[in-house]
Amino acid sequence: MITLTWVYWLLGAYFAAIAWRGWRDTGNPRRHTTALFWALLALLLFAAERMPPRGVGAIVVVLALLAGFGCLRMGRYDESSASEKRDEARRLGNRLFGPAVLIPAVTLALAVKLFGFSLSEVGIGDLRLLDSRQTTVIALAIACVVALVAACRLTRQTPWSAVEQSRRLVDAIGWAALLPLLLATLGSVFEAGGVGQSVAGVVRAVIPVDNAFVVVVAYAVGMAVFTIIMGNAFAAFPVMTAGIALPLLVQVHGADPASLAAIGMLSGYCGTLMTPMAANFNLVPAALLELKDPYAVIRAQWATGAVLLLCNVVLMYFIVFR
Amino acid sequence: MNYWPLLGVGAVVLGFVLRLNPALVVVISAFVTGFAARMSPLEVLDVIGEAFTEKRYLLVFLLTLPVIGLLERHGLKEHAQAWVTRLRGATMGRLLIAYLAMRQLAAALGLTGLGGHPQTVRPLLAPMAEGAAEAAAEQQGTTLDDDQRQRIRAMAAGTDNVGLFFGEDIFIAFGAVLLMQGFYAEHGLDLEPLQIALWGLPTAVCAFAIHAARVLRFERRLARGLASKPSR
Numbered sequence: 001m002i003t004l005t006w007v008y009w010l011l012g013a014y015f016a017a018i019a020w021r022g023w024r025d026t027g028n029p030r031r032h033t034t035a036l037f038w039a040l041l042a043l044l045l046f047a048a049e050r051m052p053p054r055g056v057g058a059i060v061v062v063l064a065l066l067a068g069f070g071c072l073r074m075g076r077y078d079e080s081s082a083s084e085k086r087d088e089a090r091r092l093g094n095r096l097f098g099p100a101v102l103i104p105a106v107t108l109a110l111a112v113k114l115f116g117f118s119l120s121e122v123g124i125g126d127l128r129l130l131d132s133r134q135t136t137v138i139a140l141a142i143a144c145v146v147a148l149v150a151a152c153r154l155t156r157q158t159p160w161s162a163v164e165q166s167r168r169l170v171d172a173i174g175w176a177a178l179l180p181l182l183l184a185t186l187g188s189v190f191e192a193g194g195v196g197q198s199v200a201g202v203v204r205a206v207i208p209v210d211n212a213f214v215v216v217v218a219y220a221v222g223m224a225v226f227t228i229i230m231g232n233a234f235a236a237f238p239v240m241t242a243g244i245a246l247p248l249l250v251q252v253h254g255a256d257p258a259s260l261a262a263i264g265m266l267s268g269y270c271g272t273l274m275t276p277m278a279a280n281f282n283l284v285p286a287a288l289l290e291l292k293d294p295y296a297v298i299r300a301q302w303a304t305g306a307v308l309l310l311c312n313v314v315l316m317y318f319i320v321f322r
Numbered sequence: 323m324n325y326w327p328l329l330g331v332g333a334v335v336l337g338f339v340l341r342l343n344p345a346l347v348v349v350i351s352a353f354v355t356g357f358a359a360r361m362s363p364l365e366v367l368d369v370i371g372e373a374f375t376e377k378r379y380l381l382v383f384l385l386t387l388p389v390i391g392l393l394e395r396h397g398l399k400e401h402a403q404a405w406v407t408r409l410r411g412a413t414m415g416r417l418l419i420a421y422l423a424m425r426q427l428a429a430a431l432g433l434t435g436l437g438g439h440p441q442t443v444r445p446l447l448a449p450m451a452e453g454a455a456e457a458a459a460e461q462q463g464t465t466l467d468d469d470q471r472q473r474i475r476a477m478a479a480g481t482d483n484v485g486l487f488f489g490e491d492i493f494i495a496f497g498a499v500l501l502m503q504g505f506y507a508e509h510g511l512d513l514e515p516l517q518i519a520l521w522g523l524p525t526a527v528c529a530f531a532i533h534a535a536r537v538l539r540f541e542r543r544l545a546r547g548l549a550s551k552p553s554r
Binding site for chain 2: 004007008010011014041044045048049051052053054055056057058060061063064065067068069079080082085086087088089090092093094096097099100101103104107108111112134135136137140141144145147148151152154155157159161162163164165166167168169170173175176177178179180181182183184185186187188189190191192193194195197198199201202226229230231232233234235237238239241242246250257258259261262263265266269272273277281282284285286288289291292293296297299300301303304307308311312315319
């Protein structure tokens with residue numbers, strides 16, 4: 001049976017390889033701390049469950065400090081030239097999309113249950129192909145391996161060179177790769193500290209929570225407003241969901257949690273279209289396009305965000321209580 | 323009701339508004355929340371450590387990168403750009419709408435790197451949109467002024483954002499979907515990422531319809547603005 005532990009080992013080995021190659025990348029002015037970041041992450045993937053929780057917590061703090069004080073930098077990467085890439089693009093054509101499409105396709109094929117049958121349950125006796133816990137995540141990891149084999153065959157490269165090529169992408173993402181995980185971790189601290197009840201208390205004092213529609217509006221608009229303030233829908237999600245969605249909509253009004261979260265997050269994205277705090281998406285392009293008004297991109301797209309937020313409120317109301 | 327834990331929320335807001343590194347903000351806020359809830363620093367570390375161990379699967383999306391890296395080395399981006407170039411000759415509205423559809427579709431398949439402001443909007447989409455509008459203006463015997471050009475470029479950038487945001491959420495490996503799943507798991511609700519990802523579809527369809535309608539309206543207004551201008 002393929003379990004989540006195997007996936008962690010695979011991921012740990014990948015980070016260890018990234019750390020090793022990063023350590024030797026003399027083009028990176030902070031190569032040692034960059035390598036340390038990925039090496040610590042590799043360690044946590046291999047061994048976190050066998051370490052005392054406070055030790056893991058301390059390493060997480062170190063990771064955040066490395067990220068926060070600019071210790072992760074870009075290095076030098078073995079890239080093919082622009083003309084080589086164009087030639088390859090012409091030679092391989094649409095086949096280039098193949099391995100990329102394999103990732104979602106194989107994940108779906110393994111994880112989806114159709115007519116009560118799922119590939120993940122194939123097996124002998126009690127032994128299943130995939131662990132029933134986190135089936136989708138395991139399926140995703142297998143899909144990545146399958147797609148990697150396909151990509152290597154298509155481009156006649158080795159998996160090792162694929163890892164080396166991905167280092168450019170990994171370094172470009174940098175600490176942001178850790179952000180969803182850190183925010184989910186913060187959600188747990190919020191839970192332990194009782195933040196959700198406090199937010200819910202404030203909301204109860206402000207709006208009539210017996211009215212499900214009013215609470216839906218509060219959640220969707222709250223996600224958008226929090227995102228506008230912070231520039232990041234990921235950060236708004238744990239606060240608003242622990243404060244409004246879970247205690248009031250799911251527990252009191254019986255809303256469907258999956259669709260509620262999806263539409264709630266996308267309501268946050270509507271806020272991202274309206275805020276200068278999301279500089280990468282809204283201010284940087286204005287500079288790139290040499291626009292006189294730094295807010296020109298926001299002016300062009302805010303109305304889409306506003307109308308879509310209205311749509312989301314309506315969608316949420318009708319979908320989560322279906 | 324104990325309102326002290328709200329300090330943790332305040333720390334998150336303040337940290338992001340001050341533009342501190344988000345990773346740092348998260349850790350600071352965790353400790354502020356812990357203190358407000360009368361937990362000792364070691365207890366906070368325990369909670370962080372346990373949650374991190376439990377949720378490491380949120381990193382699995384990084385396993386897609388070797389595939390993408392290899393394909394990019396062999397011209398994946400260049401091939402996508404060739405697709406965009408093939409739209410040459412379309413009107414500005416049709417060009418932007420076709421790009422929006424492609425961007426959403428690619429992001430929904432996890433290919434968020436196809437498109438983007440430095441790689442596609444600046445070198446391709448914005449000049450092509452401007453060129454298409456310019457051609458339409460010439461047919462009316464007039465030219466675009468600087469203000470109109472700027473608004474067209476801004477609309478091209480906005481179109482890229484809308485396409486990315488409302489496509490990527492449908493992809494199961496995307497951080498947001500796993501974040502939602504991890505969050506619920508913490509609160510005792512076990513969901514499959516797929517269930518969450520699929521519920522992004524209705525909003526994605528609405529986003530496409532709304533933005534496409536706005537692009538067409540923008541194009542009509544541009545044409546009306548040109549018609550009212552004295553021709554050369």
